[in-house]
Each structure stands twice: as structure tokens, then as C-alpha cells.
Amino acid sequence: MSQSLLSTDDVTGQRYDPEAIAQYYYRRPWIVIGRAISVAFLLGTFAIRLILDRWRDPQHKNKPKRATELRDILTQLGPTFIKVGQALSTRPDLIHPDFLDELIKLQDQLPPFDTKTAFAIIERELDRPVQEIYQDISPQPIAAASLGQVYRATLYSGEAVAVKVQRPHLLPVVTRDLFLMRWAAGWLAPWLPLNLGHDLSLIVDEFGGKLFEEIDYINEARNAERFATNFRDDPTVKVPDIYWRYTSHRVLTLEWINGFKLTDTESAKAAGIDPNEVIKIGVVSGLRQLLEFGFFHADPHPGNLFAMADGRMAYIDFGMMDQLEEETKETIAASIVHLINRDYYALAHDFNVLGFLTPDTDMTPIIPALERVLGNAIGESVGNFNFKTITDEFSALMYDYPFRVPAKFSLIIRSLVTQEGLALTLDPNFKIVEIAYPYVAQRLLKGESPAMRRRLLEVLFQDGKFHWARLENMLLIAQTDGQFDLLPTAQLGIQYLFSEEGQYLRNQILLALTENDRLHTEEVQRIWNLVKHEFEPNRLLHVAWNAFRDLSSEQVAAFVRPDSTQTPSAA
Incomplete structure (x- = not known):
């Protein structure tokens, strides 16, 4: 990470590099001294109140009050610490349960920054006047959060869009705070009321890496397109289109969602x-x-x-x-x-x-x-x-x-x-x-993959025995949403049973059917009663034909000559 990166507003999309950040600020201590004093005062006085509570309040009656104070302090300290609070609200290994509920309430809503500044960022990032980019744009943001704010606009081609603009000086603020957190983690950890269990610096680095990804709008746009590709065949999920011509590391223009x-x-x-x-x-x-x-x-x-x-x-x-x-x-x-x-x-x-x-x-x-x-x-x-x-x-x-x-x-x-x-x-x-x-x-x-089929075997078999009740329960639950079609699954199952991979399951089913020197017809009947309504004769014949038509003679022979030495690891 270059010195110029940290001394300007530019976000270049570089990855989080704690060592480069540390080198930069160690050479410029005057940049962080004031912030360190402010953070130390707010968090230090809070820590003192916690210590005094331990002496004066053995029943911990003040913990709800202190949890609220912590949330207020993190909000006051700004974007990086708000994100810290949100992250800590999901870390029961780090934060005592008494504080979790209050941190979950932490909101990332902040007062918006000046629209004139926002438009200047748009023009600098997209290298043209706002009036040339958007046919019209709202004079005030419609939403403001810890990292940026959003305007509604219309392109000259007529599409309604949302324009997301990053807060000014965000990268220097974030890198400065991450440097202070990592520096403090090295010697404050033993005094913090946290169940760390491992290096606190690692937690800061995990957090810093995700935060750097979040403040790069090019990265966000790529994520949106990848997400849309995953759900391209799902008519129930909508992902807004990205307008790349009007997008940069600090400005994101995307389809407006009416909802x-x-x-x-x-x-x-x-x-x-x-x-x-x-x-x-x-x-x-x-x-x-x-x-x-x-x-x-x-x-x-x-x-x-x-x-x-x-x-x-x-x-x-x-x-x-x-x-x-x-x-x-x-x-x-x-x-x-x-x-x-x-x-x-x-x-x-x-x-x-x-x-x-x-x-x-x-x-x-x-x-x-x-x-x-x-x-x-x-x-x-x-x-x-x-x-x-x-x-x-x-x-x-x-x-x-x-x-x-x-x-x-x-x-x-x-x-x-x-x-x-x-x-x-x-x-x-x-x-x-x-x-x-x-x-x-x-x-x-x-069982669409070998690994998923292996997981199924782990569920159905325990201590070398087939659990009929688990299969019955799984079939019953799978049918509860009314949309599970068993026939394609049956087709996959038949193909699997006749494959080399299914040899272990064939052996185990035969053993399960004759376990304790009796035929388990009652269990089979219960399972058949669960699924028989789905097996209409015409559909069943079609499925059977599809399952068998691609089987080789060797696979059929393998089915009738099972190898009892096969183990589950081959599944």
C-alpha cells in the first residue's frame, strides 16, 4: 500500500494489508495521536465504569446500562467502530451474552454528508458533470449509512437508478482506526472483558479484510453480478442491474428497485x-x-x-x-x-x-x-x-x-x-x-454430488446399522412443503445403486432388510405408504427406463454380485 493511497480520498481497490498500514502510520504518528486520545478516553472511561461495577455491583445490575453505553460510544466513534459493533453482535465467542442483545440493536444510520460534496465526488470519479450523467437526481439523499449515502436519479436513456456515493475521506478514516485497533490488540487483550480464545489481532485482520472489500464499489458491483448469475433461473429473486459506465470505486449506479x-x-x-x-x-x-x-x-x-x-x-x-x-x-x-x-x-x-x-x-x-x-x-x-x-x-x-x-x-x-x-x-x-x-x-x-451422497449415508447409517426411522422421517419432512418431486430423486437413486459407488449401499440395504434374521417388511411398508402416491404407473415406467438405459452390463452385473468388502469411504 503506497503512501499516496492513505493520504488521498482515492480507493484503488487494493486488499487490506495490515503491515503496510502499520508502516505508514509509524512514520506519521501525528496523524493518529489525536484519534488515539479520543478513542482511549471514551473506551477507557467505559472500562473504568465496568471495573467499578465489579466492585460495587456483585449482582451485575448495571450491565444493561453499560451495554447501552457501549452501543452509544461505538456510534459516537464513527463508521469503523459502528461496523465493529455490528460484527461483535455476531461473536458470542468474544462478547459476554449480556452485551449481545444491545449490540444487535446497533444501527448504521448516520446524518448525511453535504450533497455538494457528494456531487463533487461523483464528478471526480466519473470525470464529467453530474448534469451530463443523470437527466435528474434528487437534491438530497434518500438514505444515509455509515459508509455512504444514496440518491435517486434518472439516466438520459430513461432508466430509474440508485446512485450510491461513498463518504469523503473514508479510506484514511478506516485505515487509521484499523491501525489503532490492531496496535491496541497487542497489549490490551488481557484486560478486555472478552473470551478471546485466540489472537485478537487475527480478529482485527478478519474484520479489516471484509471492511476493505465493502468500501470498494467495483467489488460490490462484481458481487451483484455474480449473485444475479447464481439466481438467473430463479423467478422469485430479483437483483438490480449494474450500470458500469457510471460506476467507479467510490460511486455505484444500479437499477432502482420499486418495492x-x-x-x-x-x-x-x-x-x-x-x-x-x-x-x-x-x-x-x-x-x-x-x-x-x-x-x-x-x-x-x-x-x-x-x-x-x-x-x-x-x-x-x-x-x-x-x-x-x-x-x-x-x-x-x-x-x-x-x-x-x-x-x-x-x-x-x-x-x-x-x-x-x-x-x-x-x-x-x-x-x-x-x-x-x-x-x-x-x-x-x-x-x-x-x-x-x-x-x-x-x-x-x-x-x-x-x-x-x-x-x-x-x-x-x-x-x-x-x-x-x-x-x-x-x-x-x-x-x-x-x-x-x-x-x-x-x-x-x-444426492447430487458424491460428497452429498456420503453425507446422506452418514445420516442413515450409524454404528454400521441402517436407521429406517431416519429415512422415514427425512422423507416425511421433505414432503412437507408440497413441492418435493420424489421421482427425479428415485431416478438418481437407482442410477447410484447400480454404480460402483453404490456398492456399499447395496450391501447395507440387503443387511438392513434381513437384520436380526427377519425381513423388515413393516418398515418397508411404512416407507412405501409415504411415497406410493407419487409413483403413477406411467411416470414410474419413464423413470425406470431413464435410470436403466445408461447402465452398462458391468454395472448390472455388479448389482447382482455385491462385494461385501466395500466401505463407506468409497461413497
Whole structure:
């Protein structure tokens, strides 16, 4: 990172480089001294009040008051610290549960900056007068947030657009604050009321990297187009078009979305929009981002999601996005099923794979703790599952055990909690699992990839035994949304059974059917009763033909001559 980058307003799209930032400010200490004194005074006096509370208030009666004070201080300190507060609100491994609820309320709304300054930024970035770019533009911003503000305008070609303009001097402010945070992290960590569990500097770097991505509008525009490509075949999701000719690192021009904020239920209903359908679109599209594409919108707050009059849901603001690896997507899907099946041993292993626990963590005390906390959160039935309840219960667990939330999952948690909160606003009786678990069950049953088929086997087999009840439960739940077509899944299943990869499953099904020296006709009959209405003779013949026509003679022979030595690892 060059010196000129930090001494001007220009955002060049460079990645966050903590070492380069540190070198710059170490050579110019006068730039950060005043800010350091201001930050130290506000946070220092707050820390002193916390210490005094420990002496004078053993019952912690002042904690709600202190939590509110912390939120006010972060707001006063400006954009970087507001973003810190929002990030900390999703980090139960760092913040005591008493403070989480207040930080969740932290708003990123700030007073707008001067329109004359905003127009000057537009003209400098796009290298032409505002009047030549837009046929008309609102004289005042229609929305202002911590990093920028938005105007409504019309292009000379007639399209209505939103013009997003970044706050002046934002990059120097952000880099200065990140430098101070990282510098303070090195020696303040032992004194902070945080359950760190690992290097605090790493947390600052994770945060800084995402913040640098968010303040680069070219990056945001690319994210929007990638998101739109993922949902190109989904008629329920709308992504605004990007006008690249009028976009730069600090100015973003995109299609104007006519719709209603998801929290504006009265207007949505008056326009004939069904809130329940909007809820379903939001939850399913969120799950597709996590489990299919791996590329997900990490900031779905009410200002970023709109219900449109034609029934679609529109996403806007793609500054905060992240990407999941294939193994992570598969493990998330499996962990949801393990949670619902109350398989806490497998769930603890999932947490290890996902990075919530280090490989050397002793699982002995953690498994019963997971059962105690998450079992209570789920309740007596799957329908009682509430993600906010899970998060609250899990916060206490993470504060007592060596958990940490990887950076990606802090964004996922924020996304899921926010979406569930929006859904509950529209429907107080909403249960996220009623939509989420059928989707996950369908994904596993379809087994579209070898890894996903392996996850299905892990769910259906335990201790070498086939669990008929789990298959029955999964089929039942997959059918609850009324849209699951079992026949394509059956076709994939037949092809899989006759493949070399399916050899282990063939053997296990034969063993399951004759387990304990009896034919398990009762279990098979129950499953048949669940699915028989979907198997009309004509469709069933068509599926069978499609499944068998591509099978080689070797595959058919392999089916009738199973190899009992096959292991699940080949799946």
C-alpha cells in the first residue's frame, strides 16, 4: 500500500494489508495521536465504569446500562467502530451474552454528508458533470449509512437508478482506526472483558479484510453480478442491474428497485403481496446461497431486502459477501440433520471440521454440554426450533468452552438471525425449520454430488446399522412443503445403486432388510405408504427406463454380485 493511497480520498481497490498500514502510520504518528486520545478516553472511561461495577455491583445490575453505553460510544466513534459493533453482535465467542442483545440493536444510520460534496465526488470519479450523467437526481439523499449515502436519479436513456456515493475521506478514516485497533490488540487483550480464545489481532485482520472489500464499489458491483448469475433461473429473486459506465470505486449506479421494505407489512399487504410467500422466498434463497452456491449475502437487514409487487424479493447492497468451500457447505447440511436427529457426537465433530473447535480439543465435556444446551433450545419437536433461541443458548456455551466463531460463520450467523427476525416480524408464528429442514432433507435425498451422497449415508447409517426411522422421517419432512418431486430423486437413486459407488449401499440395504434374521417388511411398508402416491404407473415406467438405459452390463452385473468388502469411504 503506497503512501499516496492513505493520504488521498482515492480507493484503488487494493486488499487490506495490515503491515503496510502499520508502516505508514509509524512514520506519521501525528496523524493518529489525536484519534488515539479520543478513542482511549471514551473506551477507557467505559472500562473504568465496568471495573467499578465489579466492585460495587456483585449482582451485575448495571450491565444493561453499560451495554447501552457501549452501543452509544461505538456510534459516537464513527463508521469503523459502528461496523465493529455490528460484527461483535455476531461473536458470542468474544462478547459476554449480556452485551449481545444491545449490540444487535446497533444501527448504521448516520446524518448525511453535504450533497455538494457528494456531487463533487461523483464528478471526480466519473470525470464529467453530474448534469451530463443523470437527466435528474434528487437534491438530497434518500438514505444515509455509515459508509455512504444514496440518491435517486434518472439516466438520459430513461432508466430509474440508485446512485450510491461513498463518504469523503473514508479510506484514511478506516485505515487509521484499523491501525489503532490492531496496535491496541497487542497489549490490551488481557484486560478486555472478552473470551478471546485466540489472537485478537487475527480478529482485527478478519474484520479489516471484509471492511476493505465493502468500501470498494467495483467489488460490490462484481458481487451483484455474480449473485444475479447464481439466481438467473430463479423467478422469485430479483437483483438490480449494474450500470458500469457510471460506476467507479467510490460511486455505484444500479437499477432502482420499486418495492417495500420487508418490515413495511401494511404497504406490502395493501399491494397484494403475501408475506408468507416472501418469507419462504427469503429463507429458501438464503439456504441456496449457503448450501448450493456457497456465495452468500452477509448483510440481509431490512434496508437491503424488498418485496416487489410482482411477488419477487429483491436483494440490494452486495458489499458484504463471502464464499464457502464445498466441504463447508456439505458439513453445514450434515450438521443441521445431526442437530435435528440429536446426534451430538456427530455434531461435535462437525464443529471441529468447521473450525469452531481446534483439532486437539477434548470433546468429552463438550458433547453433554451440546446436548444440554441445544436439546433445550430445540424443545420437544422439530417445529419448536428457533434460530434466535439457539444463538442465545449457544452464546453461554461458547463463553464457557473453547469455542470460537470463524470469520465466515460470524457472517452466516448474522445473516440467519437477521432473516429469521424479519420473518418473525411478518409472521409471529414463523418457524424457520419448517422451511429450512425440508430443503436440507431434499438436498440430501437428491444426492447430487458424491460428497452429498456420503453425507446422506452418514445420516442413515450409524454404528454400521441402517436407521429406517431416519429415512422415514427425512422423507416425511421433505414432503412437507408440497413441492418435493420424489421421482427425479428415485431416478438418481437407482442410477447410484447400480454404480460402483453404490456398492456399499447395496450391501447395507440387503443387511438392513434381513437384520436380526427377519425381513423388515413393516418398515418397508411404512416407507412405501409415504411415497406410493407419487409413483403413477406411467411416470414410474419413464423413470425406470431413464435410470436403466445408461447402465452398462458391468454395472448390472455388479448389482447382482455385491462385494461385501466395500466401505463407506468409497461413497
